Amino acid sequence: MLNEGDVKMKEEIRIALAQISCKLGDKNVNIDKMQKVASKAKRHGVDLVIFPELSLTGYVVRDQIYELAEIIPGPSTTVVADIAKKTKTHIIFGMVELSEKTQATIYNSAVLVGPEGFIGKYRKIYLPTHSVFEEKRYFRQGYQTEAFDTPLGKIGLIICYDIFFPEVSRLTRLKGAQLIVCISASPATRRTFFEALTVARAMENTAFLAYVNLVGIEDGLQFWGGSRLVGPNGKILVQAKYDEEDLVMCDVNYIDIRPVETFVPTLKDLRPELFDEMKIYAEKL
């Protein structure tokens, strides 16, 4: 019997990976696209629709980022929550978050909304600032991993480059995430890394992992798409096309975690003392 405040969780859910391209800097156009995609997904019985990193604005917005930043929850979050309400879906998307306490301190955030409104947000911890990336120039890093109780199970959120650091996904799993959602804006030259790491993060955590990447070309960067849903055993359950917009859907049954978790019991065998050692050596690197 459920008590007040408890969230009744579904065991089996249908997820849509909404691999879209964005109109750079134009939130209205991008929200309109989210609305159309969410409606289409709902017609296919989808419970959760996931959009890419910074899908509200596009990725390469550079100095325009300050005009585009909003607090969360805020105006755009409310609009997307309305879409979630109308379509009776949960939606995850990415946006530039403005800190409530300052005027120009911003985060690269993932937002989770549902039919009942805003559920939670995650601020990207690892900000790539190398090669073509300049995220630390603009964003403040997040300090906390997040996993949220929802009627669709416990959902952990990570963003793009976070996936290179196993501890981020691992922490969401240790907080109970059954589904790890990684929203991304990855250019084509990085595909091999992500294709390996998405499988690895799912397997080592014995959890489902949904990876949703951007497509389109922004300032010469070609985002490669290839969004995918990976099972806890590393099997790719569904994969979107490379390089073009796509919407793929897949059913996830959390019961499938159990046999994998017993077959390769990485959580049972976890050795916390190694993390203490890792901290010592990481500081000395």
Place this chain on the structure above:
Amino acid sequence: MELTSSVLNLDWVEVETKVKRFIKDYFEKSNAKGIVVSLSGGIDSCTVAALSALAIGGDKVLGLMLPEKETHRPQDVKHAKLIAKKFNFKAVKIDITSTLEAFYNSIPIFDNTEKLCKGNIKARTRMIYAYYYANRLDMIVCGSSDKSETMIGYFTKWGDVAADISPIMDLYKTQVRKLAQRIGIQKEIITKPSSPGLWTGQSAERELGIKYEKLDLVLYGLEHFMKTEEIAKQLHVKKEVVDGIRRRWLFTEHKRRMLLTTKLQYRTVGTDFRLPRNPC
């Protein structure tokens, strides 16, 4: 890292797709009516013109053949026409000799023996023609600089390199040859010795003193942060040669950057004004 020709291998189907997608995407976002390519008849410009035609349709591509009497090679015009015919785009030939002579005659300090200064006038004049056509016909200019020549600064500042997009600028010369082969550029164009066409008998490899096969591997090594000693050792070339290429790469950075000024105010053009190329 082992520096052999295999490191320059790419998935050529994917490269072709990406380059065409890039051209098409920029063309569509710019709302232009077409693409102008300055078509010398060399491998780079032929490849770019062909890719443009494949990306957006030959009916929207214009090749400008801009020969002048000192460097005119009939085979170049022939090759330009061959490509235009094969990829179904229009090519216009304009002899720019009289324009160049007007320039030479009007410059009080003009010195005919300074062949580099004179050659740069030719490259910049071609740029003016390309941009006039682009402005007049509401088109964009597609450049054809490759990575080898761009890295070592083997181009004319504000001349041949000036363009709205440069789709093959991230491909070394030997890689452009592979891509050219893939899309069906004629063999005689691919194997023809490269020349910027600034003075009579100019040959890129002779002037650079190194074959592109070797130069590209040196540049690849530098791109991947390898030390010059290691590059020289692996490629069996003198360290001084590799150091020379490295110097040339570093000291020509001014040709690859735009609008340098000194910082005086809050945000500065070319420095910390960072805007997307196609803002909304």
